[in-house]
Every structure is written in C-alpha cells, then in structure tokens.
Amino acid sequence: MVIYLDNNATTRIDPAVVEAMLPYLTELYGNPSSMHSFGGQVGASVQDAREKVAALLGAEDTEIIFNSCGSEGNNTAIHAALAAQPEKRHIVTTAVEHPAILNVCKHLEKKGYTVTYLSVDGRGQLDLMELEAALTGGTALVTTMYANNETGVIFPVEEIGAIAHEYGATFHVDAVQAVGKVAIDLSTSNIDLLTLSGHKLHAPKGIGALYVRRGFRFRPFLLGGHQERGRRAGTQNVPGIVALGKAAELAQRDLRNAPKEAWLRDCLERELLANIPDCEVNGGGSPRLPNTTNIGFKYIEGEAILYMLNREGICASSGSACTSGSLDPSHVLTAMGLPYTILHGSIRFSLSRFTTESDVQHVLAVMPGIVEKLRAMSPFNNDQAEWLQERDVAVAT
Amino acid sequence: MWDYSEKVLDLFYNPLNQGAIENPDQPDVAVFYGEVGSIACGDALRLHLKVQVSADEILDARFQTFGCTSAIASSSALTEIIKGKTLDEALNISNQDIADFLGGLPEAKMHCSVMGQEALEAAIYKYRGIEVEHHEDDEGSLVCQCYGITEPKIRRVIIENDLADVEQVTNYIKAGGGCGSCLAGIEDILIEVQQERDAVPGRVAAEIAIAQIDETAAPRHLTTVQKIKLIQQVLDTEIRPILIADGGDVELFDVAGDRVQVTLKGACGGCASSTATLKNSIEAKLKDLVLPSLTVEEVPAL
Numbered sequence: 001m002v003i004y005l006d007n008n009a010t011t012r013i014d015p016a017v018v019e020a021m022l023p024y025l026t027e028l029y030g031n032p033s034s035m036h037s038f039g040g041q042v043g044a045s046v047q048d049a050r051e052k053v054a055a056l057l058g059a060e061d062t063e064i065i066f067n068s069c070g071s072e073g074n075n076t077a078i079h080a081a082l083a084a085q086p087e088k089r090h091i092v093t094t095a096v097e098h099p100a101i102l103n104v105c106k107h108l109e110k111k112g113y114t115v116t117y118l119s120v121d122g123r124g125q126l127d128l129m130e131l132e133a134a135l136t137g138g139t140a141l142v143t144t145m146y147a148n149n150e151t152g153v154i155f156p157v158e159e160i161g162a163i164a165h166e167y168g169a170t171f172h173v174d175a176v177q178a179v180g181k182v183a184i185d186l187s188t189s190n191i192d193l194l195t196l197s198g199h200k201l202h203a204p205k206g207i208g209a210l211y212v213r214r215g216f217r218f219r220p221f222l223l224g225g226h227q228e229r230g231r232r233a234g235t236q237n238v239p240g241i242v243a244l245g246k247a248a249e250l251a252q253r254d255l256r257n258a259p260k261e262a263w264l265r266d267c268l269e270r271e272l273l274a275n276i277p278d279c280e281v282n283g284g285g286s287p288r289l290p291n292t293t294n295i296g297f298k299y300i301e302g303e304a305i306l307y308m309l310n311r312e313g314i315c316a317s318s319g320s321a322c323t324s325g326s327l328d329p330s331h332v333l334t335a336m337g338l339p340y341t342i343l344h345g346s347i348r349f350s351l352s353r354f355t356t357e358s359d360v361q362h363v364l365a366v367m368p369g370i371v372e373k374l375r376a377m378s379p380f381n382n383d384q385a386e387w388l389q390e391r392d393v394a395v396a397t
Numbered sequence: 398m399w400d401y402s403e404k405v406l407d408l409f410y411n412p413l414n415q416g417a418i419e420n421p422d423q424p425d426v427a428v429f430y431g432e433v434g435s436i437a438c439g440d441a442l443r444l445h446l447k448v449q450v451s452a453d454e455i456l457d458a459r460f461q462t463f464g465c466t467s468a469i470a471s472s473s474a475l476t477e478i479i480k481g482k483t484l485d486e487a488l489n490i491s492n493q494d495i496a497d498f499l500g501g502l503p504e505a506k507m508h509c510s511v512m513g514q515e516a517l518e519a520a521i522y523k524y525r526g527i528e529v530e531h532h533e534d535d536e537g538s539l540v541c542q543c544y545g546i547t548e549p550k551i552r553r554v555i556i557e558n559d560l561a562d563v564e565q566v567t568n569y570i571k572a573g574g575g576c577g578s579c580l581a582g583i584e585d586i587l588i589e590v591q592q593e594r595d596a597v598p599g600r601v602a603a604e605i606a607i608a609q610i611d612e613t614a615a616p617r618h619l620t621t622v623q624k625i626k627l628i629q630q631v632l633d634t635e636i637r638p639i640l641i642a643d644g645g646d647v648e649l650f651d652v653a654g655d656r657v658q659v660t661l662k663g664a665c666g667g668c669a670s671s672t673a674t675l676k677n678s679i680e681a682k683l684k685d686l687v688l689p690s691l692t693v694e695e696v697p698a699l
Contacts, residue, residue: 301439303465307409310398320439320465328543328575329439340436344463377415377469379443379461380436 003359006315007200008149008177008292008350013243014202020246021204024239032236033227042238049245053209056248057194058185065210065228066241070176071100073195073210074143076221076232078104080212081141081170081193082113083219088140092169094118094126094155095335097145101174102331118144123285124153124336131160135167142169146178146194150319150332150348151283152292154182161190170216176200180251181261181289192216198240202352203247207240254353261351262290268349268360269293275368282333282346291351294319296333296342299381300374305347308370314363319346341383402500405470412469414459414476418445425450431520433512438544438571440464440509442472444516446479448524453483460516467499467506474498475513484521488677490514491557492569507569511554527673540582543575551583552642555590563587593638619688625652631686632659636679647679655690657683660698671695 004012030039032046047061054061067073078091078101093105095117105115116134118126126144135142142164147154157173164171172193178184180201186194193216198207212218212231224233269281278298297305302318309316319330320343328334329343338346349363375381401409420428427448434441440463447457458479460472474495479487492510496502502510540548554560554569563583567573573580619627629649640646644664651658659679661671680693 299436299463301464301468304409304469307406307466311410340439344436344439377412377461378463379432379441380463 001313003312003314003362005349005351005355005359005363006317007352007355008152008348009317010199010205011202011352012354013204014247014250014353016250017203017243017246021239021243024242028238032238033225045245046236046238046241049241049248052245052252053196053248056179056184056252057196057211058187058189059211060214062229063186063211063214065212065231066236066244067208067210067222067232068206068237069208070098070174070195070197070200072221073176073197073208074098074100074172074174075104076210077172077193077195078108078141078143079221080216080218081143081172082108084170084217085140085168088138088169090114090116090136090139092116092118092131092134092139092142092164094120094144096120096124096148096150096332097143098149098174098176101143101145120335122336122338124148124151124283124332125286126155126160128156128159128163132163135163135169137168139164139167139169141172143172143174146173146175146184147182147289147292148283148332149177150330151286151294151336152177152289152350153283153286154178154288158190161192165190177289177292180247180254181291183255186211186213198244198247201247201251203243204240207237207244209244259290259353261353261355264355264357264360265291265293265349265351268351268363269295271364272367275364276371279371280342282336282338282342292348293350294333294346294348296338297345297347297371298341298383299378300345300371302345302347304374305345305370308374309347309363309366312362312366312370314366317348317350319348320344339383341380399466399503399506401466401470401503404474404498404500405467405502408470408473408499409466412473414457414473414480415461416445416459417443417461418447418457418459421447426456427524429520429524431516431518431523433515433519434463436463440468440512442468442512442516444472444475444513444520446520446524448484453485455479455482455484455487464509464512465506467502467509468512470499471495471502471509471513472516475517479517484524485677487517488521490517493558504565505568507558507565508571511569522673525673540586541572541575541579543579544571546570546572548586549643551586552590555587556639556642560587590642621652624687625649627687628652628657628683628691631683632679635682635686639678640674645674650696655688655692657691657693658696659693660696662698 028042030042032039032043050061050064053064091105091113093101093115109115118130120126142160144155144160146157161171170192171190173191174195176195176197177200179196192213194211196209199205218231220231222233227233227236272295273279279295282294282296302320306316306318319333333343333346418428427450430443430445432443443461445459446455449456458476460476462469462472478490478494478498492514495510495513538548540546540551550570551566551572558569560566563573563580566583573583632647632649637647646662648660648662650660675693675695683691683693
C-alpha cells in the first residue's frame with residue numbers, strides 16, 4: 001500500500017481523466033488541423049478542453065495556449081514579456097521561485113539583462129515596499145509564483161500585479177502549484193501571463209498551458225506551424241489536452257465542494273506538532289495552499305526521515321541537502337532565513353483529493369517513532385551547542 | 398531514490414553501535430570521542446571510542462550521527478570495522494574501506510565515508526594529544542569557501558582515492574558543491590596532481606631498485622652507500638610528495654647504523670602531529686621498503 005503525500009511533486013491521474021483521454025490514444029488519432037471530419041472531430045475535442053481550462057481560470061478560451069509543461073510555459077512567458085517591450089532590460093522576480101524561472105533569469109543576466117531577486121521574510125512573504133523600490137520605467141517583467149511549491153505560501157499576486165502595472169511592467173505568474181487548489185478568476189485580474197501544468201492537477205505529465213491575456217502583444221517561443229493560432233508551433237498533444245480539459249473540469253467541481261484536503265492537512269499538521277517536540281511549520285504564519293504542510297523536525301536530517309517513511313509506504317519530500325542532488329539545502333527555506341536545525345530536517349507533506357483520513361492516521365501513527373529513533377542517533381538535542389552553527393558562513397549565501 | 402546497497406539500508410534501519418559510551422572509570426581503560434561536521438554542513442558525526450590503554454586496542458566504538466541514510470550507515474559500518482583493532486591499525490583505515498564494507502556507496506555519497514574516516518582520525522589524534530581538528534586544514538589556502546575546504550585536503554583526497562574529475566572531488570568532500578565558484582580552482586589542483594604523478598618516473602626506478610635488491614640479496618644486506626641511497630630514494634618518491642601536498646617536507650640529515658635522522662620542514666616542522674608523521678608514515682615506509690631494523694628520529698633544523 002502506498003500513502004502518497006507528495007502531490008506537489010506530481011499527482012495521480014484521475015481515473016475519469018484516463019477514461020476521457022483513452023479514445024485519443026486509440027481510435028481518435030486524427031490531427032486536429034486536418035481538413036477532414038476524422039481530424040475535425042478531434043479538433044472539436046481540443047476546443048472543448050480549451051473551454052474547460054479557460055472556465056477553471058475565469059478566462060476566455062482564446063486566452064489559453066496548450067503546451068508541454070510548466071517549464072515551457074515559464075520560458076515562453078518570460079520570452080514573450082521581454083519581446084513585447086524590447087527596449088526594457090530589467091526583470092523582477094523572487095528568491096524562492098522554481099528553477100524554471102530562476103535559471104532562465106540567470107541565463108538572461110548573462111545576456112545583459114538585470115534581474116532583481118526579491119527577498120522573503122521568515123514566513124516566506126514578500127515585502128511589497130521592496131518590490132516597489134526595485135521597479136523602474138525600465139522594468140519589462142515582474143514574474144512571481146502564485147504559491148510556493150515547497151511551503152505552499154501564497155503571494156498577494158493581485159497587489160503585486162497592480163504595482164507592476166503602475167510601472168508599465170508585464171506581470172507573469174507561475175501558478176503551477178495553485179491552479180486547481182485555490183480559486184483563480186483571471187477575468188478581474190492584474191495577471192497578464194499565467195503558467196499551469198497538467199500533472200499537478202491529476203492530468204498526465206507532458207501537458208501544460210499558458211494563459212495570455214487578450215490584447216497582450218504575444219510573441220511565440222516555439223516557431224513552426226500555425227497551431228494554437230500561431231502562438232505555439234507543434235502538432236497538438238491531443239490526449240494530453242483532452243486530459244487537461246477533464247482535469248480542469250474535475251478541479252472546478254472540487255473547488256466548489258469545499259475540499260476535505262484542507263481539513264486533513266490541518267489535522268495532520270496539528271497532531272504532528274502536538275505529538276512531536278521541537279518541530280515547527282515552515283511558512284505557518286502566511287496564507288498557504290490548503291494541501292501543503294512543510295514541517296522542520298529539528299536535529300535530524302530529511303533524507304533519513306524520508307527513507308524511514310518510505311519503509312512505511314509513505315511518500316513525502318524534503319528540502320534537505322541530501323535529497324536535492326546538490327549539496328545545499330532548499331533555496332526556499334534558506335531564503336526564509338530558517339536556522340540549519342530546521343533547514344536540513346524539513347519534510348513536506350502535500351495532499352490531494354485522493355488522500356484519505358486513514359492515510360493521515362497512518363502518518364500520525366509512525367512519525368513520532370521515526371523522529372524519536374533518528375533523534376536517539378543524533379549528536380544534537382538543543383540549539384545551544386556551539387557545534388551546531390560552526391561554519392555558518394558556509395551556506396549563508 | 399539513491400541506489401543504496403542492501404548493506405547500507407540494513408545498517409540504516411538496524412544500526413549497530415549507536416549512542417555514546419559511559420566511562421566505566423576502570424584502570425587501563427580510556428573513553429573519548431572525536432567529532433567532524435556540523436549541522437550547517439548537513440552532516441555531523443561524533444565517534445566514541447573505548448580503548449585498552451596498555452594494548453592501545455579499541456574495546457568498543459559507538460556513533461552519534463546527524464545525517465542522511467548513508468551517513469548513518471557509514472558511521473555504523475565504521476564502528477564495526479574498528480572494534481578490536483589497535484589505534485595504529487585503525488588509523489590505516491581509509492574511507493574506501495568503509496565504502497567497501499557497505500558494498501559500495503553512490504558516488505555522490507562518498508563524502509559520508511570520508512566523514513567516518515575523519516572522525517576516527519579526530520578521535521585518535523585527540524586521545525594522543527595531537528592537535529584535534531583538521532590537522533591538515535590549518536595550513537594551506539582555502540579553496541572552497543562554502544564548505545571551508547583547503548587545498549591540502551583536496552590534494553589528499555585526490556591522491557588517496559585516485560580521483561580524476563571535479564565532480565568526484567565534490568562527491569567525496571563537498572568542495573565545489575556550494576556556489577561553484579571554486580570549480581576552476583579544483584580543476585587546477587587536479588591537473589597539478591596529475592602532472593606530479595606523471596613526473597615521478599623516479600618512483601618506478603626506486604621500485605625496480607628495491608625489487609632488484611630483493612631478488613639478489615635475501616635476507617637483505619645493504620652497504621652503507623646502498624642503504625643511504627635507497628633511503629633517499631624512498632623519501633623522495635614515497636614520502637615527500639605526500640608531505641609536500643600537505644604543505645610540509647622532510648630532509649635526510651644523516652644515517653648512523655640503523656638510525657635515520659631527518660629534519661621536518663615547512664608545515665611539518667611546527668605541526669603538532671609531527672611525531673605521528675615521523676613514526677606512522679616515514680618510519681613505517683622505510684622499515685617496509687628499505688630495512689625492518691631502521692628507526693627514524695627527528696633532528697632540529699639547523
């Protein structure tokens with residue numbers, strides 16, 4: 001039995017989504033661009049999916065461009081925003097973005113752009129004064145996430161957008177973690193461009209979408225055929241698009257029926273904190289996604305916790321250095337200025353509509369024992385030990 | 398997921414020898430510990446040893462580790478390996494021995510085995526009253542600012558583990574794994590070590606000379622001139638490159654019978670572990686490669 005609490009990494013494809021997409025992997029293989037009714041019926045399904053995705057976002061169907069993934073959406077959005085105002089060479093983003101934003105920005109810095117990385121406080125929140133101070137008439141783009149993938153902390157995107165527009169900058173939002181989890185209405189929004197990814201909301205991997213506000217001077221990133229009204233070349237991933245449409249429909253239904261995720265998350269969080277000493281919720285003081293909790297267990301290391309959880313059939317993730325593939329702990333938690341005792345022992349549980357009460361019960365049953373076992377092995381047991389912070393220059397950057 | 402061996406997972410889920418050691422206050426028994434790492438680095442190990450003083454033998458070893466799966470397994474493996482060994486034998490254990498005991502470690506996790514080896518060294522040096530921490534780190538320039546790693550330490554891990562590229566160095570001792578600004582510096586050190594290796598045909602010559610002597614005379618009998626020549630050769634090819642890598646050096650002063658007199662130079666001269674260097678590496682090497690009856694003593698530099 002697998003208890004899957006890693007839904008911010010990826011989600012299970014909803015069975016209804018699989019059912020909806022299957023015909024397009026078998027009989028309905030026509031090309032939606034074809035001038036025959038065999039392809040044409042597929043084209044109609046693509047249009048249907050587009051309307052469903054638009055409905056979830058409060059957008060118009062013509063504002064949705066299907067693409068391959070969140071990274072593509074982010075690359076495209078940044079490219080489009082810079083192309084729309086080519087004379088401006090400044091970008092504002094935040095220190096806690098996903099690599100699909102940060103690494104594009106670093107690349108652009110080498111190409112002569114200036115990038116401001118806004119800091120966050122201990123709750124993972126931005127200082128809007130800092131944003132305002134960073135903006136100039138030369139700022140082409142403000143790009144921030146809607147909600148953080150590691151902590152679930154939600155940024156005040158409408159306020160950010162309003163400030164960005166005051167200075168004539170385009171506002172892009174990486175909403176990969178937010179779409180389907182919180183209600184979004186782009187019809188009354190300051191957001192110009194918004195990225196979403198299918199596999200975060202129970203559609204398969206390999207499908208995503210970019211919202212482009214009507215009237216925005218869009219320039220395509222991928223050049224070629226005239227698909228997606230000339231805004232994204234490449235034969236459409238029809239099964240993926242149909243799946244994303246179905247997933248959007250289900251997400252909208254779930255948003256209406258107050259989801260049990262938030263209740264289960266709160267229960268998990270409250271009980272873990274009550275039963276395990278020396279732990280705290282990262283970003284706990286901020287508005288957060290209803291499905292995410294990120295808890296720092298002091299004096300022990302995240303990868304070790306994950307392997308212990310794995311043996312219990314529980315899937316979670318960690319911001320510790322040992323799990324990142326690099327040697328540094330999570331850039332998000334580091335940017336929040338959290339102490340090392342928290343950084344390396346942080347575990348993220350992210351729930352979904354498939355999470356059950358018994359899943360949460362199981363975690364609550366095993367977690368105290370796991371923490372106790374690892375703490376019994378650890379040489380640390382309080383924050384006073386000199387040993388704790390030595391070489392603190394090390395990771396302070 | 399990491400590709401951990403069965404042994405790593407077994408020692409992680411069922412660790413042997415975790416915890417501290419109570420001091421029994423018995424005569425002839427010493428209890429002490431050594432520590433490396435810090436919570437900032439993401440891993441730390443406190444290794445506890447219980448030693449029979451007269452026999453210099455490890456009676457018990459336990460660990461307290463803050464770290465990942467392989468850090469805990471490496472610590473546990475280390476305690477299993479060193480129990481029953483003398484301290485000198487224990488000092489000869491390399492990080493590779495720990496990795497081998499575990500049935501191998503993923504390349505990116507080799508630094509866990511290095512941490513074990515360093516904690517062992519720290520514990521024994523502390524017990525012997527030799528400067529405790531990072532004896533080789535005190536000298537030499539800092540290369541990796543992020544993890545506080547010096548050039549001698551990087552050289553040492555390259556030589557001991559026969560490393561060929563920067564990524565391996567990062568995997569073994571983390572150097573270069575932070576901001577990455579020292580990667581070019583590590584590359585330079587790799588190239589230098591490689592060049593030094595290539596430039597030691599003398600080493601081969603010495604091995605041949607030793608081999609020839611072995612063949613012609615057993616038990617070995619050397620004339621004084623042969624003896625001095627051979628000692629000089631072993632010093633030049635086997636010992637000095639390692640000391641130089643650590644910022645030190647040694648010079649042959651005189652040979653009187655079986656008493657080899659040397660002068661320690663550079664970092665070795667003022668190094669608190671010079672006695673250990675003298676006995677553990679120089680004398681052992683000379684006994685091994687020249688004559689078992691040799692003893693080494695230090696004479697002050699003129």
